[in-house]
Amino acid sequence: MGIDRKRLERSIDDLGRIGETPRGGLTRLALTDEDKRGRDWIVARMREAGLRVTVDQMGNIFGERPGAEPLPPVLMGSHVDSVPTGGKYDGQLGVLCGLETIRTLNDQRIRTRHPVALVIFTNEEGARFQPAMIASGVMAGKIALEDAYGARDTDGVRLVDALERIGYLGSEPCVARPFRAYLELHIEQGPILEEEGLAVGVVEGIVAISWSRLSLHGVQDHAGPTPMRIRHDALVAAAEVIAGVRGIAREIGGNLVATVGHLTVRPNIVNAIPGAATLSIDLRDPRTETLDRALPLVDRVVRDACAREGVRYELEHYWRVPFTPFAAEVVAAVDRAARASGARSRRILSGAGHDAQYMAAIGPTGMIFVPSRGGRSHCEEEFTPMDDIEYGANTLLLAALELAGRM
Amino acid sequence: MGIDRKRLERSIDDLGRIGETPRGGLTRLALTDEDKRGRDWIVARMREAGLRVTVDQMGNIFGERPGAEPLPPVLMGSHVDSVPTGGKYDGQLGVLCGLETIRTLNDQRIRTRHPVALVIFTNEEGARFQPAMIASGVMAGKIALEDAYGARDTDGVRLVDALERIGYLGSEPCVARPFRAYLELHIEQGPILEEEGLAVGVVEGIVAISWSRLSLHGVQDHAGPTPMRIRHDALVAAAEVIAGVRGIAREIGGNLVATVGHLTVRPNIVNAIPGAATLSIDLRDPRTETLDRALPLVDRVVRDACAREGVRYELEHYWRVPFTPFAAEVVAAVDRAARASGARSRRILSGAGHDAQYMAAIGPTGMIFVPSRGGRSHCEEEFTPMDDIEYGANTLLLAALELAGRM
Numbered sequence: 127m128g129i130d131r132k133r134l135e136r137s138i139d140d141l142g143r144i145g146e147t148p149r150g151g152l153t154r155l156a157l158t159d160e161d162k163r164g165r166d167w168i169v170a171r172m173r174e175a176g177l178r179v180t181v182d183q184m185g186n187i188f189g190e191r192p193g194a195e196p197l198p199p200v201l202m203g204s205h206v207d208s209v210p211t212g213g214k215y216d217g218q219l220g221v222l223c224g225l226e227t228i229r230t231l232n233d234q235r236i237r238t239r240h241p242v243a244l245v246i247f248t249n250e251e252g253a254r255f256q257p258a259m260i261a262s263g264v265m266a267g268k269i270a271l272e273d274a275y276g277a278r279d280t281d282g283v284r285l286v287d288a289l290e291r292i293g294y295l296g297s298e299p300c301v302a303r304p305f306r307a308y309l310e311l312h313i314e315q316g317p318i319l320e321e322e323g324l325a326v327g328v329v330e331g332i333v334a335i336s337w338s339r340l341s342l343h344g345v346q347d348h349a350g351p352t353p354m355r356i357r358h359d360a361l362v363a364a365a366e367v368i369a370g371v372r373g374i375a376r377e378i379g380g381n382l383v384a385t386v387g388h389l390t391v392r393p394n395i396v397n398a399i400p401g402a403a404t405l406s407i408d409l410r411d412p413r414t415e416t417l418d419r420a421l422p423l424v425d426r427v428v429r430d431a432c433a434r435e436g437v438r439y440e441l442e443h444y445w446r447v448p449f450t451p452f453a454a455e456v457v458a459a460v461d462r463a464a465r466a467s468g469a470r471s472r473r474i475l476s477g478a479g480h481d482a483q484y485m486a487a488i489g490p491t492g493m494i495f496v497p498s499r500g501g502r503s504h505c506e507e508e509f510t511p512m513d514d515i516e517y518g519a520n521t522l523l524l525a526a527l528e529l530a531g532r533m
Numbered sequence: 534m535g536i537d538r539k540r541l542e543r544s545i546d547d548l549g550r551i552g553e554t555p556r557g558g559l560t561r562l563a564l565t566d567e568d569k570r571g572r573d574w575i576v577a578r579m580r581e582a583g584l585r586v587t588v589d590q591m592g593n594i595f596g597e598r599p600g601a602e603p604l605p606p607v608l609m610g611s612h613v614d615s616v617p618t619g620g621k622y623d624g625q626l627g628v629l630c631g632l633e634t635i636r637t638l639n640d641q642r643i644r645t646r647h648p649v650a651l652v653i654f655t656n657e658e659g660a661r662f663q664p665a666m667i668a669s670g671v672m673a674g675k676i677a678l679e680d681a682y683g684a685r686d687t688d689g690v691r692l693v694d695a696l697e698r699i700g701y702l703g704s705e706p707c708v709a710r711p712f713r714a715y716l717e718l719h720i721e722q723g724p725i726l727e728e729e730g731l732a733v734g735v736v737e738g739i740v741a742i743s744w745s746r747l748s749l750h751g752v753q754d755h756a757g758p759t760p761m762r763i764r765h766d767a768l769v770a771a772a773e774v775i776a777g778v779r780g781i782a783r784e785i786g787g788n789l790v791a792t793v794g795h796l797t798v799r800p801n802i803v804n805a806i807p808g809a810a811t812l813s814i815d816l817r818d819p820r821t822e823t824l825d826r827a828l829p830l831v832d833r834v835v836r837d838a839c840a841r842e843g844v845r846y847e848l849e850h851y852w853r854v855p856f857t858p859f860a861a862e863v864v865a866a867v868d869r870a871a872r873a874s875g876a877r878s879r880r881i882l883s884g885a886g887h888d889a890q891y892m893a894a895i896g897p898t899g900m901i902f903v904p905s906r907g908g909r910s911h912c913e914e915e916f917t918p919m920d921d922i923e924y925g926a927n928t929l930l931l932a933a934l935e936l937a938g939r940m
Binding site: 209210211212251252253256258314315316317333335337345346347348349350351352353354356359361362364365366368369372375376381382383384385386387388389390391392393394395396397398399400401406408410476477478479498501502503504505 | 782806
């Protein structure tokens with residue numbers, strides 16, 4: 127038995143047109159009109175598949191296929207929001223493979239002991255509202271509902287108002303409920319599976335992640351008549367920090383990755399010395415201890431850069447998750463399912479955060495990776511071959527079926 | 534004889550309220566609603582002073598006080614647009630001292646051989662539309678009218694449409710016409726006059742300026758699962774360029790100033806490796822030859838930074854003005870006027886571009902500087918003491934009177 131490849135391909139095409147960019151990528155930021163249209167499309171497909179659809183206080187969407195017994199469900203899910211000029215695979219592929227799994231169970235009139243449910247999480251990317259994975263974070267009790275509601279986008283719009291505006295401010299409490307397993311299929315977003323010619327990654331856990339925010343306060347002045355000797359240039363300090371963060375990754379080596387992805391400059395015009403700048407620092411490593419080593423080096427890089435330029439600063443390490451191991455029984459089920467599907471596979475770690483990270487805190491969780499061409503994601507060039515997607519979807523189907531218990 | 538200090542102070546207060554920021558600075562970007570209100574205010578004052586007001590195709594405003602003979606006018610002027618969160622002195626002070634000069638001539642019923650006229654130039658700052666000094670550039674025949682009309686702000690609005698929207702798309706041709714002299718009073722924007730305890734700078738010329746634009750094309754990717762070894766981070770390359778530009782100023786030394794004031798990053802989110810970045814490079818020196826030395830060093834810094842990170846780039850040195858000497862006879866008239874006003878003064882160079890730079894190409898031109906507290910400008914803290922402003926305004930009055938020929 128297996129999923130319907132043509133039908134899955136059609137779903138990917140259909141949902142991929144909502145928020146499509148001219149160059150074939152996707153811009154579907156959380157709780158925008160595009161996100162609403164994407165949600166409406168998937169909810170309509172869930173209803174067609176006979177699922178009972180509910181929406182919770184964080185706008186998370188659930189669609190349940192009943193089981194034969196009153197037991198906790200096997201959840202399959204991911205997200206449908208994207209980064210700006212992102213791709214058509216990150217997030218939406220996991221949702222659509224979950225939908226395809228349920229459609230296949232329906233086609234084959236398969237009954238399961240546990241219910242099987244599809245879940246779509248709100249604002250996974252963190253591109254519009256921070257932090258990322260905010261809705262699974264609330265569900266896991268790691269983020270207070272009121273804090274999530276008060277998160278603002280760069281235009282000052284609150285998350286709760288954006289939820290209400292698009293009609294996805296649901297009434298179900300967003301709290302941890304028992305589940306048999308949570309399974310998330312996702313693109314790898316790294317180069318390993320492609321480099322090794324594999325179709326499926328059996329994910330054993332998610333690397334430790336740390337996010338920091340740096341605000342630099344220099345002295346805004348005219349770029350012409352202000353001699354170099356009296357300057358306090360916030361952007362020059364920022365540049366030293368960016369180079370220093372790169373240097374930390376080089377110094378520690380191994381699997382540590384370090385990125386400055388966000389930078390704003392004020393007043394940001396050709397002929398003014400930048401008076402202020404803010405930037406983000408993203409550090410990740412499979413070992414939590416490596417971040418314990420790296421963060422003091424960040425502190426030092428920032429302190430030295432700001433001292434040299436005579437710039438004041440605030441540095442905040444505001445978000446941190448340790449290495450997240452997945453449940454051994456779920457990883458083993460995914461491993462068996464991958465083999466049974468005929469996929470060439472390996473055990474792998476996730477370098478990216480996923481809703482599975484928070485779900486792992488409240489129940490047995492695992493993930494299935496499929497390859498990313500060139501290791502690329504969060505860009506319009508994101509691509510996964512359909513052959514690999516089929517192997518991945520069948521792995522999801524077989525793992526869900528084993529965990530839900532075929533009658 | 535002298536200007537009316539109280540009246541001038543009141544004008545500064547009145548105009549300074551249009552576009553005032555909560556912290557006492559000014560945001561009055563060119564051709565915005567605030568700029569329109571500022572223009573309307575000054576036009577009303579010009580009409581009250583009996584001036585014949587005309588507006589040209591670039592939105593430059595002229596108000597002429599007739600002379601006794603059919604001779605070219607003495608022009609006094611500056612601009613009323615500001616940078617974002619700029620100050621209340623840059624630009625508007627020169628316009629208001631020119632207005633005060635005309636009011637004083639009226640009060641004293643002084644007749645001059647040459648007409649005396651006030652001029653307000655459009656978009657001097659270059660903060661909204663580039664290049665800076667675009668309207669005097671068109672008048673001097675250095676920028677084509679259609680190029681200026683097609684300049685777009687960051688929202689894609691064309692300058693010509695912005696002019697029309699606020700009702701300042703005039704019909705007078707924007708072309709060079711003979712003038713007896715152009716006099717511009719302006720804040721120094723540097724620390725010299727204050728450091729030396731002087732009230733007036735007799736400006737001998739404007740330093741050479743070069744503006745460059747750098748576009749960096751890396752590879753946008755996810756900040757988590759993308760190993761350091763395969764990254765091509767546009768922001769890391771940008772940071773090296775920023776540090777390198779600072780290094781060029783250090784290496785060449787002397788009076789060279791080098792600034793990266795503008796930087797944009799794409800997609801500019803915490804968890805994506807920046808795929809693209811653009812930045813500006815502003816170089817200035819009293820000697821044109823110093824820029825000839827510095828620009829090849831910029832080329833090398835950019836080439837090396839991009840080669841190291843594996844990032845493609847385009848570097849364009851798109852705007853360049855050589856050292857601009859002012860007319861000896863005008864400088865001498867300003868010098869005599871400063872002494873006659875009782876001001877402590879010195880000869881000085883301007884480190885900033887001004888409309889006087891283009892005006893110097895088409896007629897006898899000079900400038901009068903007054904001090905900037907702490908050398909600061911293009912910021913809310915911009916400040917010039919009223920005592921110095923009075924000396925400066927009287928210098929302008931006496932210089933204009935000498936050049937226009939008192940009857």
